[in-house]
Amino acid sequence: MKLTWSQRVGVVLFGVFVLVAVFGPVVSTISPFAIDASRLLPPSSDYWLGTNAIGQDIFSQLVHGARTTLYTGLMVAIISTLISVSLGLLAGYSRRLDPLLNGLANMLLVLPSLLLILIVASFTGGGTWQLILTLGLLTWPGYMKLIRASVLSLKEREFIRLAQMYHASTGYILFRHLLPFIWPLIRAKFVLSFGSAVAAEASLSFLGIGDPSSVSWGKMLQDAFSRTQTFITDAWLWMIVPPALAIMIVTVALALIGESKMTGNRFAAALNRKASRVVPVKEMERKTGCEEPCVDGAALGCHLAADDQQPAAIVVRDLQVTYGAKTIIHPISFEVKMGSITSLVGESGSGKTTMARTIYGLVPHISVSGTVMIDGHHIYLRDEPCTMQRWVDAAYIFQDPRNSFNPIMTIGRQFYETMRLQSSKEQKHAAAVAALAEVQLGAHVMNLYPHQLSGGMLSRALIALALVNKPKVLIADEPTGALDPIVKREVFDLLVHKVKEHHMTLLLITHDIPAALHISDEMIVLQDGVQVQGEQKQLYLGQGKRLYPQYG
């Protein structure tokens, strides 16, 4: 992690006070409570910072006070951060818990926090731990709402939806996929909570709500301000300035460490790259006793294509997709034969992506009616006894390769997560390297992050990722859409070559009509969510040929 100069200043200043808190009480031989000197002595070689109005050593109080103040700050930061993060994650992720947790946070936010802390602290007594708990339990709502908002946006990403679909546990999704994205927020929350707790502890001790049995910087200030001698002599110089300066330096140091440049930029960068990695599944092993599809024509989900009795890899029957009152896909039926290439073409907004996502099971049940089967497995049948294994039975390539990888994980790690056929790390590594070699990428790519690869390399890596589990069916949504024409053609050819080499079934969404006509066994044309047939279809395909001659 590279620190800015201001953060380095913050770390050095804060480090000095941590050293004082740890070693100061050892160096200082005088007890902070001992009253064995004259009153209001100015700084000298015996009493480095002088004495207070009752003859106690101010240096000793300052170093012992550092311990109390920093300990309080640390504990409050830990408690408050833990509560913010866990409640923020739960509220953002769980629709059921959100109203309750968000309502609680809103309620605490509208109450005047200082007044609330004062009331609670007065009732709980003046102990250090009472103060820590009061501050820790009342200062979480602001960041909790920030974390909740981030999770609400992150959970709409493809990689989270896929993980949910394949029954990855909530804990796995929260810790492996969401937590890394909100890590910068957590870091900022911790550092800023620490600073505010130091200031709050000082303020409460100054107001007389603090632990009477321990010494703290706030208590030193309260002591100084309560004596008139402080102001009628020069004593304010050593009674008020040292603790006030210490509080100021520690809070400024923490503010510098937690400044937004460290947190904001990385957070924004992480969030701005839409992370839609493929399948992060832990718990999707095939259930035992599951029938092999299409062994017997009567078996569940088994279907033979009508024309030549070749098994159908994808069966779509009376499929309709509706978002609210809007019908995106009107009832449509078709089949894609095993080992064939079918292209789905149509104008922008005609529903191609919606159709592909629906076939792969990425659209909520509530929006879908009709039947979809992949390799004999129903996609939208509840209580389906034999669930399809994604990336073994079928794989999906998203539109934009740069958006298809999690930006904060190496390519290698993303390969490992999707693998289901290999058990040991060595086997996974070997399979990933072999898949990358198939698309002419070297093994070094495994150690790179997505931003270190060009668009063409990412497209190839995505194809390799799709191939690594040897799926029977591949659905590719404009896999070359974001590339320049030359690389586009190279990647397109590579994809088709690999599909044929591995005898896979390909459902391809593309705007490249001439290329689609060249490679496809079947063409499906969509217009406003309706399948176009006959003369109208030929007319559209003919127009496409003329409009996009560069692809021909």
Ligand SMILES: Nc1ncnc2c1ncn2[C@@H]1O[C@H](COP(=O)(O)OP(=O)(O)OP(=O)(O)O)[C@@H](O)[C@H]1O
């Ligand atoms: N989640 C959604 N909620 C509401 N409407 C949606 C949603 N997703 C897509 N749509 C609508 O569905 C229609 C079809 O969108 P879709 O992305 O499937 O088109 P497309 O043919 O793939 O377009 P393109 O070629 O530009 O990618 C559009 O009118 C779009 O606004």
